[in-house]
Amino acid sequence: MLLIAVSVTAFMLETMPELNDVVPLRVWEAIEGTTVGLFTLEFVLRLSVVNIVPEYTLKIFLTSWMNWFDLLAFAPYYVRLMLSSFALGGFRVLRVVRLIRVFRIFKLSRYSVGLRLMGEGLKRSIQALWILVFFLAIGIILFSSAMYEAEKRVEPSQFFPSIPATFWWAV
Template identity: 35%
Template sequence: MVIRKRIWEIIEVAKPGDTASKVFDFFILALIFLNVVAVILESVEALERRFHLAFEVFELFSVAVFSLEYVARIWSCVSLPQYAKPLTGRLRFIFKPLSIIDLVAVLPFYLSFVSVDLRVIRMLRLLRIFRVAKLTRYSSVMRLFGRVFKDKKEELALTFMLMLGLIILVSSLMYFAEHEAQPDKFPDIPSAMWWSVVTLTTVGYGDIYPVTTLGKVLAGLSAILGVGMFALPTGILGASFVEEIQKQKAGRKCCPHCGGEL
């Protein structure tokens, strides 16, 4: 029990004065950073051919470390009161967001043994870039992001639904306005959705544009609506960030995991 608790303390975010935990945190952070660099460099064909063996050895080492860390977390989590029950406690721990991130960090490696399609294997190897998500555990800024999204999930979900509805509406109207004039550019409503997204986000690639008077009017209105619609989530998140920062400045102690006041 004592060993299990100590292992949990080491692999969790270091507390002041815990040298072993600090060293472990630094090692994991460095390994995450090097993994991201390795994935980027491995995409360069010349480097991949020249250092293929080195990349493979480093990948095996990284997977071994991350796998051991994942297993150690599942094994030692029962030292916490909320996960005290060996079976149900571990199951609840496994489905925590951070635990899922830990699993995703190693899953592509093991899945590559199942698939024989080279395209699938390449895609799985590229998914290693998501190991950077493990930084969430060690970064207070990333945890702040998580709390903000959790606090405003209903508002953000509503905004997303409004944006989706607007995209469908604009796509449908533009299809009926432009289909006859440009059947190759607006052959159907799903194809018109690409134009809607580009216009509503004010990106405006210029590859597809209206030529009819009605289409141009709709395009202008869509651009104006897009500015307001896509500003909504920015405002929601910005206000929530200000609230969280004010909480911290006010000296309120908050749980680093759930954001609740202590």
């Protein structure tokens, strides 16, 4: 669990511009490489011993959504390495791949009973949550439309050039 916390904290701190002069890029890369290496080792070890326990088969391992989150936690690192070796480092794809590192936070639920219970509760109440999302969307549309109309009369397109651009305010 400490490794997950270190990885996620380093990922967040790496984005802070004020740390660019204090912490060299190679330090962030070393932390990333070390944590990804350990995540990969853990995943491969779990995969290699999957058939030792009779009731835990490869099929069960591959259909577990937690194992897919674990894979998503370290796979972007290897994708980024491959893309950078092909000199594709400047593309947006690379940025998206780096963003997927956030999935490491889901590894915490493997070690926390409370997070697993919360996940199960969310899964069981998905219909009610969709109703909440629907009403939230209605509220965002109504309030952003009202703000757009109010601001359009005072200062046309100064801050809110369109209703969709006003959504961020309504949230």
